[in-house]
């Protein structure tokens with residue numbers, strides 16, 4: 001079994017620290033080295049005590065962090081909505097109506113086209129240092145296309161989410177109840193074998209999405225089918241999504257932009273993680289969620305991209321970290337932890353988001369001497385994956 005020793009690390013950020021201090025929680029080890037054997041972290045310790053290995057990679061004074069976990073994305077789609085973005089920047093507000101445009105293009109695309117589009121997006125995301133990614137359906141909105149989306153997503157991740165309840169498709173506009181019946185019946189039956197999670201766009205503020213009662217039906221049906229629960233809630237205005245998610249024990253409620261005190265109290269008293277998606281507010285020119293208020297209330301906060309063609313066509317977790325720090329009041333250490341460890345927790349994954357012995361080696365290298373550079377240098381491509389024994393940096397030195 002070949003072992004690779006990684007050295008030359010100015011800092012190794014493990015995200016295995018404890019306590020209330022956000023920097024301590026990062027568990028930063030200076031002058032550390034680690035050994036990867038067959039894709040698993042085999043040893044972590046001071047470089048001076050590093051064991052002999054088959055190969056050695058010298059990272060030349062860079063830093064290593066856990067690969068980002070992108071716990072919210074919509075990567076299975078065809079078509080282009082750049083004109084919608086441009087119109088929005090000229091003042092047209094977002095209301096979810098554009099989802100039908102993507103639905104039409106996605107239904108019309110061939111399986112081969114969709115697979116290639118998905119593969120390119122996953123490669124783009126992983127090339128920036130993310131590894132584990134959650135991928136939602138939600139641009140098919142009929143049984144065949146939702147099933148195809150879930151099947152394709154399952155080819156690239158274990159974290160597939162059924163989002164048949166994204167919006168009510170145009171052919172059901174005057175008979176919403178029939179669509180909820182389809183989603184909670186034949187569509188769920190067809191998609192569930194490929195999915196781990198069910199999600200709903202609970203947003204009474206848009207005519208396209210779902211009320212609290214409709215959302216409850218969708219989530220309870222998903223749970224009966226053995227799926228875990230996730231919710232899009234309180235994105236466009238106040239609403240019942242957050243409290244419903246907490247009441248039903250959802251793993252995560254995502255967006256959380258418009259919250260009242262009762263929503264914050266519910267999150268603080270429950271097990272549901274609040275996943276914030278600052279790329280959405282950036283790309284829709286909307287007010288940002290108040291991460292500081294949530295963190296100060298004791299709510300666990302994760303960050304994700306929400307990469308999708310409508311509200312945020314970015315796969316960059318470093319951008320989300322920079323926005324969370326600059327616009328949402330998060331400490332840079334809180335933001336990094338939210339984009340790795342807490343995002344993994346929101347997917348109930350103990351094998352990602354932290355670097356520890358015995359865990360898969362999902363590692364990202366920063367071309368910087370410390371983790372602080374992530375938020376400090378926005379827009380600069382600092383992060384790259386470490387895949388297998390390969391060093392991502394041409395200047396890293398490898399030797400046997």
Ligand SMILES: N=CN[C@@H](CCC(=O)O)C(=O)O
Nearest residue numbers: 099201232306308309310311
């Ligand atoms: N809010 C619902 N769904 C996506 C947007 C989808 C779209 O506009 O295509 C989101 O998470 O923001």
Ligand SMILES: [Zn+2]
Nearest residue numbers: 072074232306
């Ligand atoms: Zn989303």
